[in-house]
Amino acid sequence: MSAAVPYTPAGTIHSANIPFNRKRVSPLRIVGTVVGYAVMIAVAAFTLLPFVWMVLSSVKNNNEIFTVPIKWFPEVWHWENYATIWSKANLVVWTKNTVVIAVAVTLLQVFTGSFAAYGFSKIKFAGRDLLFLCYIATIAVPWQAYMIPQFKMLSSWGLSDSLPSIILMQSFSAFGVFMMKQFYDTIPESLSEAARIDGLSEFGIYGRIILPLSGPSIAALGIITFTNAWNEYMQPLLYLRSPELWTIQIGLKSFVGEYSAAYDLIMTGSVLSVLPILVVFLFGQKYFIEGIATSGMKGSA
Structure with a gap:
């Protein structure tokens, strides 16, 4: 059948x-x-x-x-190594300080980078391209070249040995401006022109039109900034002298010096310092990849 x-x-x-x-x-x-x-x-x-x-x-x-x-x-x-290290090292304070710095720096860099990028991309003014080129050229200048004048300036303001000194130094990023401008250039200029005709101010265009379209790029910039701020070592080493202000990177360095033979605990502390970055990237990898891809596209304004 x-x-x-x-x-x-x-x-x-x-x-x-x-x-x-x-x-x-x-x-x-x-x-x-x-x-x-x-x-x-x-x-x-x-x-x-x-x-x-x-x-x-x-x-x-x-x-x-x-x-x-x-x-x-x-x-x-x-x-039990993961329980022992919390009793032998001041991880709670180090982690709290690092979280405060990383979150504050990320929020400020995302805001300043996107806001400046909007001006360079969507607002026409005399010398715009030259000013943008000069600002982006500062990426090539290493921090070690101006860290001493910067340290003297912040010390004269009374910000040495404080968390605001680290936050203030990392609040602006030429890389962030460049990355966000690359994305804003892909947004059609007709959207901004239509909003201006309807009477919307530049602040309104930025907040109500441009930012809602910038989710992937903002996520990518946020992940990069958070990672750099979390792993920063030289600036906290130079500015933060009080142990209660140390970040996790400085704290682990002191822990290595104090327990130089306890390699099991040193490895445990290293794993704990990497975990937050891993978690942030795993949750945001989709937007990170999308943001990097769209920021490299050349749009027609």
């Missing part, structure tokens, strides 16, 4: 009637694809290997970390 053929209405095409794609793929293309994936997997493994070793070392006994040959997995998993 033959199997029943499913009924299909007249005019419809059944999937069985669609011919298979018989286009041949060249062996060279197959080999190239396989080699490409193999190279990407090898590079990813090479990049992640130190982090994996750090995580596994954080739950090892101290004597197991530098055994030869390398012993990847511990005989006994010492999860």
Whole structure:
């Protein structure tokens, strides 16, 4: 008995009637694809290997970390290291200070960067392009070149050895302005012109039209800024002398000096310092990738 053929209405095409794609793929293309994936997997493994070793070392006994040959997995998993380090190091204060700096710097850089980028992209004034070029050129100037005059200036204002000094120094970013301007250039100028004709001010255009369209780029800039502020080491080292103001990077450096032989706790502290960045990126990677992609597009104003 033959199997029943499913009924299909007249005019419809059944999937069985669609011919298979018989286009041949060249062996060279197959080999190239396989080699490409193999190279990407090898590079990813090479990049992640130190982090994996750090995580596994954080739950090892101290004597197991530098055994030869390398012993990847511990005989006994010492999860208590994550509780011990909180009692031996002032992680609560370090983490609180780092969160305050990173969040404040991120909010300020996103606001100042997007606001300045709107002016450079959507407002026409004499010398706009030259001023933008001069401002972007400051990216090439290393911070070490002007850190001493900057330190003297902030010290004369009474901001040395305080969290506001770190926040103020990182509140503006030429990179952030450049990145946001690249995205704003993709927004049609007709939107701004129509809003001006309707009587909307420049502040209104920025807040009610441009910002709502800038979600991916703002997310990308926020993630980059938060990561840089969280990992910043030199500026807190130079400005923050009081232990109660230390960030997690400065605190872990002092912890390494005090417990130089406790490599298990050092690895545990390193893992804890990386986790917030990992969480932020995992939750925002979609917008980060989209923001980076759209900020590199050239639009027609």
